[in-house]
Amino acid sequence: MNKKPGLFLAVSLLAGIILATGFGIHLGGSKAIHLRAGINPGNVLYVCPVSDTMFDALSKSFSILSQQVYLLFAFAFIVLLFSWGWALYQNLLKDKFSADVYKNPWSLTKMFFWAMVAITIIMTTPNYFRKVHVHFKGHTYDYVLCENNSANAKAVNERAVTFR
Secondary structure, X not given: OOOOHHHHHXXXXXXXXXXXXXXXXXXXXXXXXXXXXXXXXXXXXXXXXXXXXXXXXXXXXXXXXXXXXHHHHXXXXXXXXXXXXXXXXXXXXXXXXXXXXXXHHHHHHHHHHHHHHHHHHHHOOHXXXXXXXXXXXXXXXXXXXXXXXXXXXXXXXXHHEEOO
């Protein structure tokens, strides 16, 4: 009955993640930080120390080669456009539609798309989007935004936090 079990699994996992996030379900973490009396919770951001993982090191090594990766993607995109153009030209010459000539361009398009998604994910880690600078007593420290129940979380005044 189900012809695409991988797609069904991906959609089910995505729906589960959205629901868990929407209802505040956590799979771990410690107790939440309690703020002192008189501190407005609306003026507080929670930050955690940046932990360099293997994924971050891999991302940094790929980001060094970002210009070459963009050049490679541009070349692959141009080849892809020529492939689609050649398939269209073959159909125009025959003056009838033949779906067979579009099989290679379509498979190249799928490979190009998923390669681009994978490389983009590798080049930009979640810490890339969560990293903030905290200004405290004349010094600037790098942290990542986190939840109030994350391990090693600290409450910081929102005015001391800047993004990029």
